Amino acid sequence: MIRKKDVKIVLSKVKGFKNPVPELEQYMTPPDVAADIMNIVRLHKKQSYSMVDLGSGTGMISFAGALYGFSVKALEKDPKAVTIMRKNLAIINKKVGKNLEVSIINRDVRSFNDESDLVVMNPPFGIQEKDKNLVFLEKAFETSDSVFALLHCSEKKEVETRKFLKRFANFHNFSTTILKTYKIQLPRKMFFHEKENKAINMDFYYFEGKKV
Numbered sequence: 001m002i003r004k005k006d007v008k009i010v011l012s013k014v015k016g017f018k019n020p021v022p023e024l025e026q027y028m029t030p031p032d033v034a035a036d037i038m039n040i041v042r043l044h045k046k047q048s049y050s051m052v053d054l055g056s057g058t059g060m061i062s063f064a065g066a067l068y069g070f071s072v073k074a075l076e077k078d079p080k081a082v083t084i085m086r087k088n089l090a091i092i093n094k095k096v097g098k099n100l101e102v103s104i105i106n107r108d109v110r111s112f113n114d115e116s117d118l119v120v121m122n123p124p125f126g127i128q129e130k131d132k133n134l135v136f137l138e139k140a141f142e143t144s145d146s147v148f149a150l151l152h153c154s155e156k157k158e159v160e161t162r163k164f165l166k167r168f169a170n171f172h173n174f175s176t177t178i179l180k181t182y183k184i185q186l187p188r189k190m191f192f193h194e195k196e197n198k199a200i201n202m203d204f205y206y207f208e209g210k211k212v
């Protein structure tokens with residue numbers, strides 16, 4: 001089994017968005033965080049095989065999953081991000097000396113209808129297009145009864161956000177656990193960013209479908 005520190009080294013080769021599209025909230029998960037969340041997923045879900053990454057961007061979480069042995073479907077709407085993801089996949093395959101099981105699907109999340117053992121995702125925050133994060137969550141709940149998601153949590157609204165997401169998941173018959181909270185540095189990439197770097201909090205959730 002590959003070690004987390006080796007996953008992180010391989011993921012450091014993943015290139016990010018060239019010209020991130022603000023409406024699509026294109027922020028790349030840092031390699032150490034992607035390696036860490038997938039290590040947590042692997043320890044939780046040893047028996048799982050298939051994984052879907054909704055809003056896969058340039059591939060960071062998908063590649064982390066594939067390096068830990070999952071068969072991954074990476075779904076991304078933006079064709080430019082998909083082109084970078086394909087190049088990244090070729091670079092990583094070369095680095096690890098084998099073809100990782102990643103199939104790339106260029107499609108809007110709303111038109112995805114497959115099922116999977118797991119969903120692991122870092123969806124748009126739902127700030128530029130209000131509630132887009134909830135569109136992703138609903139799709140994830142349709143796709144699997146094991147959903148892992150890295151979700152933005154504004155420090156000022158921490159309590160309300162967590163309560164809201166718990167109610168939202170409950171309404172869809174899923175239980176909610178926050179496994180870890182990360183502080184992530186967002187580099188200044190969008191025109192509306194005022195600071196050079198901004199630290200944000202991201203909660204890593206596990207939503208589990210309740211048996212009925």
Ligand SMILES: C[S@@+](CC[C@H](N)C(=O)[O-])C[C@H]1O[C@@H](n2cnc3c(N)ncnc32)[C@H](O)[C@@H]1O
Nearest residue numbers: 024027028029055056057060077108109122124
């Ligand atoms: C926060 S980024 C995360 C990117 C990547 N998963 C990562 O962790 O580095 C969210 C991604 O969702 C994609 N996205 C936004 N709206 C989408 C939609 N309607 N359908 C599919 N992907 C979408 C964006 O293009 C972007 O790549």
